[in-house]
Amino acid sequence: MHADEHMPQKSLYNYQGERDAPKRITASLPQEDYSKLEEIAYKKRVSVAWVIREAVTEYIQGAKDEFE
Numbered sequence: 001m002h003a004d005e006h007m008p009q010k011s012l013y014n015y016q017g018e019r020d021a022p023k024r025i026t027a028s029l030p031q032e033d034y035s036k037l038e039e040i041a042y043k044k045r046v047s048v049a050w051v052i053r054e055a056v057t058e059y060i061q062g063a064k065d066e067f068e
Contacts, residue, residue: 029037034048041048 037048037051041051044051
């Protein structure tokens with residue numbers, strides 16, 4: 001089973017039915033944090049980008065609970 005099967009699928013369409021392009025961001029991390037991300041990615045057999053997307057999705061879900 002690939003790790004992508006565990007990620008919730010997000011719609012690529014906005015509320016008007018138009019296709020939304022994924023947004024690219026740049027972030028700087030301390031070397032220690034990036035090394036930990038690489039280790040997690042290696043163990044899950046996914047990319048570092050996938051791990052970051054998963055973490056952002058989980059963070060947003062937690063923030064929704066906090067602010068709603």
